[in-house]
Amino acid sequence: MSGATLFSVSFDIGSAILRGIASVFPMPESGWITNPDVILGLSAVIFAAILLAASMLNTILLIWWERKLLGRIMDRRGAMHVGYAGLLQNFADGLKLFRKNTVQPREADSLGFYSGPVTYMVTSLIIFGILPISSGWNGGALPLTLLLALAIFSFAPLFIFVSAWSSNNKYSLMGGMRSAAQMIAYEVPILLAVVAVVIVSGSFDLTTIVYEQQNYWFWGPLFVALIVFVAGMLAEMERIPFDLPEAEAELVEGWNTEYGGMLFAFFMLADYLRALIGSILVVLLFLGGWTLPTWVPSGLTTFPLAGIFWFMVKTYAVFGLFVWIRASLPRVRTDQLLRVGWNRMIPLSLLAVFLAAVLVTVKCLPVFGCVPSAGGM
Amino acid sequence: MSEMWINMGPQHPMTHGLWNLRVKLDGEIVVDVDPEIGYLHRGIEKISEDRHYNEVITLMDRCCYVAGFSWEHLYILAAEEALHLAPPERAEYLRVLCDEFQRIGSHLMWYAAFVQDIGLMSPFLYGMRDRDLVLDLYQSYTGARMTYEYMRVGGVRNDLPPGFSAEARQVLDWLSRRFDEYDQLTLGSDIFRKRCDNLGILKANDCVAHGVTGPMLRSAGVKRDLRKDRPYSAYDRVEFDVAVADGADVTARYLVRLEEMRQAVRILRQVLDWLDKNPGPVMAEELPRWLGAPYAPIGREGYLLKRNFPKGVGFSAVEEPHGEAVAYVVNEGGEHPYRVKFRSPVFSNISAARKYLIGYHVADIPPIMGSVDICIGEVDR
Numbered sequence: 211m212s213g214a215t216l217f218s219v220s221f222d223i224g225s226a227i228l229r230g231i232a233s234v235f236p237m238p239e240s241g242w243i244t245n246p247d248v249i250l251g252l253s254a255v256i257f258a259a260i261l262l263a264a265s266m267l268n269t270i271l272l273i274w275w276e277r278k279l280l281g282r283i284m285d286r287r288g289a290m291h292v293g294y295a296g297l298l299q300n301f302a303d304g305l306k307l308f309r310k311n312t313v314q315p316r317e318a319d320s321l322g323f324y325s326g327p328v329t330y331m332v333t334s335l336i337i338f339g340i341l342p343i344s345s346g347w348n349g350g351a352l353p354l355t356l357l358l359a360l361a362i363f364s365f366a367p368l369f370i371f372v373s374a375w376s377s378n379n380k381y382s383l384m385g386g387m388r389s390a391a392q393m394i395a396y397e398v399p400i401l402l403a404v405v406a407v408v409i410v411s412g413s414f415d416l417t418t419i420v421y422e423q424q425n426y427w428f429w430g431p432l433f434v435a436l437i438v439f440v441a442g443m444l445a446e447m448e449r450i451p452f453d454l455p456e457a458e459a460e461l462v463e464g465w466n467t468e469y470g471g472m473l474f475a476f477f478m479l480a481d482y483l484r485a486l487i488g489s490i491l492v493v494l495l496f497l498g499g500w501t502l503p504t505w506v507p508s509g510l511t512t513f514p515l516a517g518i519f520w521f522m523v524k525t526y527a528v529f530g531l532f533v534w535i536r537a538s539l540p541r542v543r544t545d546q547l548l549r550v551g552w553n554r555m556i557p558l559s560l561l562a563v564f565l566a567a568v569l570v571t572v573k574c575l576p577v578f579g580c581v582p583s584a585g586g587m
Numbered sequence: 588m589s590e591m592w593i594n595m596g597p598q599h600p601m602t603h604g605l606w607n608l609r610v611k612l613d614g615e616i617v618v619d620v621d622p623e624i625g626y627l628h629r630g631i632e633k634i635s636e637d638r639h640y641n642e643v644i645t646l647m648d649r650c651c652y653v654a655g656f657s658w659e660h661l662y663i664l665a666a667e668e669a670l671h672l673a674p675p676e677r678a679e680y681l682r683v684l685c686d687e688f689q690r691i692g693s694h695l696m697w698y699a700a701f702v703q704d705i706g707l708m709s710p711f712l713y714g715m716r717d718r719d720l721v722l723d724l725y726q727s728y729t730g731a732r733m734t735y736e737y738m739r740v741g742g743v744r745n746d747l748p749p750g751f752s753a754e755a756r757q758v759l760d761w762l763s764r765r766f767d768e769y770d771q772l773t774l775g776s777d778i779f780r781k782r783c784d785n786l787g788i789l790k791a792n793d794c795v796a797h798g799v800t801g802p803m804l805r806s807a808g809v810k811r812d813l814r815k816d817r818p819y820s821a822y823d824r825v826e827f828d829v830a831v832a833d834g835a836d837v838t839a840r841y842l843v844r845l846e847e848m849r850q851a852v853r854i855l856r857q858v859l860d861w862l863d864k865n866p867g868p869v870m871a872e873e874l875p876r877w878l879g880a881p882y883a884p885i886g887r888e889g890y891l892l893k894r895n896f897p898k899g900v901g902f903s904a905v906e907e908p909h910g911e912a913v914a915y916v917v918n919e920g921g922e923h924p925y926r927v928k929f930r931s932p933v934f935s936n937i938s939a940a941r942k943y944l945i946g947y948h949v950a951d952i953p954p955i956m957g958s959v960d961i962c963i964g965e966v967d968r
Contacts, residue, residue: 284712380593384615384949450706451778454950462600540778541706543950544615 216343217257224253258339265338268522269482270300275526276533283537310471318468319376326373327469327476333365334483341490342417344500344517355416356495360404363446363487367393370455374465385464388544389455392445395551400442402559406435406566407495420499427498431569435562436496438555440531443488445551448481450536454544489528497524590618597626601953603700604963608940608956612949620944622937627967635927640666640740643927648734650929651965653696656682656689657907658965659738661914661929664819666740669901669918672874677867678742679820684858685737686820686905687851688755691762692721693908694844694851697960698769701841704953705782710772717765720758727751742870752859759852766849773841783837787955789943790835797939800932801910802847803959806832806839813906825857837958844960847908896920909933909960931965 225244232243242248274289274297281288289296314323340355352358367390374386408414410432411422429436445452456464466477493499500517502510510516542550596607605626611619631650635643647662648655660682667674674682699714722732728747729735737744773779789799791807804811812829814822830846832839901916910932919925936959944955 280708284709285716286712380591450708453706537709538772539707540702540773540776540782541950542778543782543948545948546781 216260217253220257220260221249221253224256225249228252261338262335265335265483265486266479269479269486270304272482272486272526272529273300275529279530279533280537283534304475307475308472312471312473315378315468317378319378322372322376323468324473326369326376327466327473327480330366330369330373331476331480331483333362333369334480334487337362337487338483340416341487342420342494342499344515344521345417352415354414356404356408356414356419359416359487359491360401363484364393364397366446366484370465373469377465377468379468381461381463381467382465385455385461385467388461389448389465391544392448392452392455392547392551395548396442396445396555399438399551399555399559400446402556403435403439403442403562404495406432406559406562409563409566410569416494416499420494420501423498424501424504427496427503429496432496432562432566434558434565436492438559438562439495440492441555443492444532444535445547447485447488447532449485449532451539451542452547453541454547485529485532486525489525489532492528493521493524497528499524589613595952596623601704601956602963603957603961604966606937606961606963606966608952610944610949610952615948615950617944617947617949617952620940622940624934624937624963624966627963629968631968632927632929635924637923639922640670640924643924644736644738645734648736649964650968651907651909651962652733653962654689654693654908654965655733655735656685656737657693657905658912659735660686660820661903661905661907661912662916662927663738663740664903664905665901665914665916665927666918666924667901668903669899669916669924670740671897671899672741672871674742674871675868676821677746677862677865678869678871680858680861680865681743681747681869682738683821683825684855684862685735685743687854687858688721688724690851690908691848691855692718692725693960694848695721697844697908697957701954701957701960702773704957705779707772707779710769713765713769713772717762720761724751724755724758727754739870741874742868744869746869747862752863755855755859759855763849763852766845770845774838780838782951783841783954783958784834786837786947786951787943787958788835789939793939793942797942798935799910799939800935801907801960802830802840802843803910803936805830806843807835808833813904813911817904819903819905821858821861824861825854827854837954840958907932909962909965910936912965929965929968931968933960933962934966937961937966 228243228249232241235243277299278288278296289299292299292302314320337359340352340359342355370389370393371386374382374389377383407419407428410428411419413419413422448455454464455461456466461467466474469477500521502520511520513519590611590613592609592611594607595610596602597605599608602608607623607626609621609623610617611621629649631646635646638646643662643666644659647658650658663682695714695718699711699718702714703711725735726732728745728751729737789803789807791804791809793799794804794807794809800811808831810829810831813819814827815829827850830843830850832842832846834842896918898920899918901918902914904911904913911930912932913930915926915928916924917926940956944952947955
C-alpha cells in the first residue's frame with residue numbers, strides 16, 4: 211500500500227494541530243499534548259469525522275441520483291429547482307425534517323422509541339469505517355473485514371423490531387415482524403453467496419478480495435452467487451420488489467409509521483446508508499472494487515484519486531440498477547417472499563458455493579483465465 | 588399473534604377516497620372485514636329537490652369526480668324523460684363522445700391507482716400522463732378538466748370547437764399504442780401474475796346476489812352491458828364488443844377494463860366520423876321558457892307553471908365506468924324535480940367486500956380493493 215492512506219492523512223492533520231498548539235505553550239508543562247497516544251486519539255476522531263462527512267454526503271447524493279433516475283424512467287424530471295438540477299433539494303428536505311417537532315405516541319416505550327433509530331443509524335455508519343474505498347483508503351486493514359461488515363449489517367432487524375414494537379402501533383408491529391422475518395430469511399443466502407467469493411479469493415479481507423480479482427472480476431465465474439447476493443441485498447435494503455416491511459399500500463409506512471421529524475430522517479438516511487453499503491459490497495465482491503481491467507488504457511487509471519473515482523462510478527451504477535428494478539417491478543407478498551427465500555435462494559446459493567469449489571479445483575477457465583495464486587485451499 | 592381489528596382508513600393509502608375498511612386479522616390473514624362508508628355524504632339527492640333541473644347538473648359532476656360526464660348523462664336521461672323532451676341527434680352523439688372519453692379517463696385513473704397499490708411505480712405516472720391528454724380534450728370543449736357542467740336538459744351546452752376532431756384522433760392513436768405498453772408492464776411481469784391471479788374471486792352467482800355490476804360482473808363471465816342490453820343515446824348506432832373475461836379475479840378485472848378502453852377508442856372513432864359528417868343543432872328547439880332561468884318564476888306565472896306543465900316520471904340506467912348507475916326523477920310540475928334518486932354501482936360493489944376479501948392476506952387488500960375501482964363520491968353522494 212503506497213501513498214497516503216486516509217488514516218495517515220488524519221494522523222498528519224492531528225499531529226500538526228497538536229504540535230501547533232504545543233508550540234504556543236511553554237514546553238515542559240504542555241508535554242502531554244504531544245504524547246503519541248493523544249495524537250492517535252485525536253487523529254482517530256478526525257478520521258471518523260471525515261468518514262462521517264463523506265458517507266453522509268454520498269448518501270444524500272445517492273438519494274438525488276435515485277430521484278433523478280426514477281424521474282427519468284417515469285417520464286418526468288425529478289428534483290429540479292433547489293440548486294443545480296435539484297442537487298440541494300435533499301439538503302432542503304433534511305433541514306425541513308430537522309425543524310420539525312418529534313412526536314412520541316403517549317403509549318410508546320420511550321427507550322425503544324428513541325434508541326431504535328439512533329442505533330439503526332449508528333450501526334449502519336460503523337460499517338463505513340471498515341470498507342476499503344481505494345488502495346490504502348480503508349480504515350483498519352483487518353483480516354476479517356468482510357465478516358465484520360456483514361455481522362454489523364445484520365444487526366438491523368433487531369433495532370427495527372425494537373422501534374416497531376415500542377411505537378405501540380399495529381401497522382408498525384406488522385411491519386417490524388415482516389422486516390425481521392425477511393432479513394433473517396435472506397441473511398443465509400447472502401452469507402452463502404459470500405462464502406463462494408471467499409472460497410475463490412481465499413480471504414475474508416475485502417482489500418485482498420479486490421486484489422484477487424486482477425485477472426477477472428468475479429461477476430462472470432460467480433454469476434450465480436452474484437444473482438443471489440443482489441437479490442438478497444434488495445431484500446436487506448427493503449427496496450421494491452421486497453419492500454414489504456414498509457409497503458405503503460397496506461401498512462401506511464410500515465415500521466416507521468409513528469416516526470416523524472428527525473427520527474424519521476434517521477431511518478431514511480440509514481436506509482440509504484444501507485443501500486450504499488449494499489452497492490459497495492457488490493462492487494467490492496464482484497466488480498473488482500476500484501481496479502479496472504488490464505486492457506484499459508493506462509491514462510484512465512493513473513490520474514490522482516483514480517481508484518476512488520472508478521469505485522464511485524461503479525457504486526452509483528450498481529445503485530442505478532437497484533433503482534431501475536424499483537421503477538419497473540411490483541411488490542411481492544410476504545409468503546411469496548419467504549418461499550422464494552427459503553426454497554429458491556438457499557439452494558441457489560449452495561449451487562454457487564459448489565461452482566466456486568469447482569472453479570478453485572479446475573484453476574483455469576477458458577474465457578476468464580486462471581484463479582490467482584493466492585486463492586484456493 | 589392473536590386476532591386484531593385494524594382500521595384501514597379513513598386516512599390510509601389503500602382507500603382511494605374517504606372511507607374506512609375495518610379489517611380483522613389473524614397474523615397476516617384476513618378473517619373479517621367491515622366497510623364503513625358515509626364520510627363523504629353531502630345529501631346530493633335532497634339538495635337536488637331544491638334546484639332547477641339544469642342546476643342539478645352541477646351536483647352530478649361532484650357525484651363522481653372521475654366520471655362526471657357519465658353521471659351528468661345519467662341524470663339528463665331521466666330528467667328529459669320526466670320533462671317529455673328529446674335532444675337532437677347530434678347532441679346524443681356528443682353525449683356518447685363524452686361518455687366514452689370519460690370511460691377512458693376513468694379507467695386510466697383506475698389503472699394508475701391500481702398499479703400503485705401493488706407497488707408498480709412507473710406505470711402510475713404513465714397512466715396519469717395519458718389521462719392528462721384526455722383531460723386536455725375535455726378542457727378544449729367544456730372549459731373544465733373535472734367538473735364540466737356540459738350537458739343540458741334538451742341537449743348539450745355547446746358544440747365542439749373547430750379542429751377538435753383531428754386533435755381527438757391524435758390522442759386516440761397515441762392511447763391505442765399505449766395500451767399495449769400497459770399490458771407489457773403488468774401482464775408481462777411474473778410478479779404481477781403471481782400477485783393478481785386467483786385473487787379476490789367473486790363468482791357470477793355472488794355478483795348477481797350482491798348486485799355487483801360493471802367490469803366486476805363482466806370479469807366473472809357475464810356478458811351484460813347496458814350499452815348493448817338497454818341502449819341509450821346513440822349506442823345502438825355504433826359498433827363495439829362487450830369486454831368479458833372469465834377469471835372472476837383481479838387479473839380478469841384488469842383485462843376487462845383494458846379491453847373496455849380499446850373498445851372505447853373504437854366507439855370514439857365512429858362517433859367522430861359521424862360528428863364530422865353531420866353538423867346540426869345541439870339543443871332542442873322547443874324548450875320550456877323557464878328551463879334556463881336562474882330564478883324561479885313567482886306569482887301568477889309560477890302558479891300557472893306549476894298547474895299547466897305536464898307531470899312525469901323519468902327512469903334511466905347507464906353503463907358508468909364503475910358499473911350500472913340508475914336514476915329516477917319525479918316531475919310533479921314546476922321548475923324543481925320533486926324527487927331524485929340514484930343507484931350507485933360502487934355502493935353495491937363495496938358491500939360485497941366480505942365475499943371477496945376474507946381468506947386472503949393483508950397485502951392482498953390493496954390490489955383487490957383497487958380492482959373494484961372505488962369512487963366514494965358516488966357511494967356517499
